[in-house]
Amino acid sequence: MDKKSLIIIGGGPAGLAAAVAAKENGIDDILIVERDDRLGGILNQCIHNGFGLHTFKEELTGPEYAARFEKRVKELEIPYVLNTMVINVSPEKQVTLMSRDRGIENFRADAIILAMGCRERPRGALNIPGFRPAGIYTAGTAQRMVNIEGVMPGREVVILGSGDIGLIMARRMTLEGAKVKVVAELMPYSGGLKRNIVQCLNDFDIPLMLSHTVVDIKGKERVESVTIAAVDEKNVPIPGTEEEIPCDTLLLSCGLLPENELSREMNVTISPVTGGPVVDNNLATNIDGVFACGNVLHVHDLVDYVSEEASAAGLHAAEYIKNGTDAKESSYIDIIATDGARYTVPAKIDPDTLSDRLTLRFRVGRVIKKCTVQLLFDDKVIVSKKRPVVAPGEMEELLILKKYFEENERPKTITVRIEES
Numbered sequence: 001m002d003k004k005s006l007i008i009i010g011g012g013p014a015g016l017a018a019a020v021a022a023k024e025n026g027i028d029d030i031l032i033v034e035r036d037d038r039l040g041g042i043l044n045q046c047i048h049n050g051f052g053l054h055t056f057k058e059e060l061t062g063p064e065y066a067a068r069f070e071k072r073v074k075e076l077e078i079p080y081v082l083n084t085m086v087i088n089v090s091p092e093k094q095v096t097l098m099s100r101d102r103g104i105e106n107f108r109a110d111a112i113i114l115a116m117g118c119r120e121r122p123r124g125a126l127n128i129p130g131f132r133p134a135g136i137y138t139a140g141t142a143q144r145m146v147n148i149e150g151v152m153p154g155r156e157v158v159i160l161g162s163g164d165i166g167l168i169m170a171r172r173m174t175l176e177g178a179k180v181k182v183v184a185e186l187m188p189y190s191g192g193l194k195r196n197i198v199q200c201l202n203d204f205d206i207p208l209m210l211s212h213t214v215v216d217i218k219g220k221e222r223v224e225s226v227t228i229a230a231v232d233e234k235n236v237p238i239p240g241t242e243e244e245i246p247c248d249t250l251l252l253s254c255g256l257l258p259e260n261e262l263s264r265e266m267n268v269t270i271s272p273v274t275g276g277p278v279v280d281n282n283l284a285t286n287i288d289g290v291f292a293c294g295n296v297l298h299v300h301d302l303v304d305y306v307s308e309e310a311s312a313a314g315l316h317a318a319e320y321i322k323n324g325t326d327a328k329e330s331s332y333i334d335i336i337a338t339d340g341a342r343y344t345v346p347a348k349i350d351p352d353t354l355s356d357r358l359t360l361r362f363r364v365g366r367v368i369k370k371c372t373v374q375l376l377f378d379d380k381v382i383v384s385k386k387r388p389v390v391a392p393g394e395m396e397e398l399l400i401l402k403k404y405f406e407e408n409e410r411p412k413t414i415t416v417r418i419e420e421s
Helices: 013-024 041-045 062-075 139-147 164-175 194-204 261-265 303-323 402-407
Strands: 002-009 030-033 049-051 084-089 094-099 103-114 118-120 136-138 156-160 179-185 208-210 212-218 225-230 243-246 249-252 256-258 290-292 333-338 341-345 357-364 368-377 380-390 396-401 413-420
Touching: 002 013, 002 303, 013 030, 013 041, 013 062, 013 103, 013 303, 041 062, 041 139, 049 062, 062 303, 084 261, 103 303, 118 139, 136 139, 139 164, 139 249, 156 164, 156 212, 164 179, 164 194, 164 249, 179 212, 290 303, 341 413, 357 413, 368 396, 380 396, 396 402
Parallel strands: 002 030, 002 103, 103 290, 136 249, 156 179, 156 249, 179 208, 333 413
Antiparallel strands: 084 094, 094 103, 118 256, 212 225, 225 243, 333 341, 341 357, 357 396, 368 380, 368 413
16 A cells, blocks of 8 residues: 555646645645546636636636646646546544556555535436427537537527526527527526626626526427426425526536545544535544545635635644644534524634634625624624625625634634624
């Protein structure tokens, strides 16, 4: 069994940023494992711009952003393998790989970083009635078909779900000559960034129908039409509101799910809210020496935030490899998300291992206008930030400074809440 100091599972933006940070912090024996035929992950098919404004202070396309990190990985001579699947990871950090060229390989690692990204929610999880004709795709699959394979999925399109990929594909399909009839969204708010609603829908006069869903798909060989209907406050279709829309393609943009089968197999504790690992302020999971970052942890808005988080994971993994860990379960303070906040990442903090500042990210469960985001130590308000509006489609963040713990009595709990005006 070969030995590695650090194995990073996933060669997308999270894995690359983590590898660079670990290398720059003194870890030489690194291996990046990527199942695709090139590094970069999902960014390779995201040919639109808007990436890199935070990280590189300039606007890049997805492939350009990925290329920056890929170039750095090669400059640092960090080893990586492509077309390779990780088929098993044990709690003892034994990793089994499989590839066509090299067969099955076994490694033992001092530390592991989980950076597998996320996947789209498929039709089977949506319970849409009707046949299974050709012409039904997830938005990401359609994006790959158009941008990498040069194949148009269809010409008359309905999109279910207003996640960012769905919004971007509404624009992309329009630019390629297709007619996007409507974007239907089950919730009373969009799941995407505001800028994408403006740039991808409003600029092209594509209607967005909130509180609507697809209730039927017609067509046996190929999609012929879909029926959409309004839903009530319990997301149940309202009889009499049905509208049949002729189309040959239905794109599904109904949410992303962190890719955590490997995490579960190695007994990593998974959050029931995010679907990703529960981590502390060092991005460490409950398994000693196993860290998580990027969309495998929770779904991010911007790849810049993924890179920032992954760089922190690489740094903390390097520190663990060199020094071990002093973190004890009894040292942790749980972070409670309540009153509108759904979850936080990290979910717990060890003040003794906290750096000077920690970015705490979270999402809300509904649209709340004219509110205050608060951070509390027990019942004491430590941070209070006024917000004109918070929405589930926009990730929120709070800075937690180490001096908060030095200036206040050690709390038993830390709470993030939204106070409505």
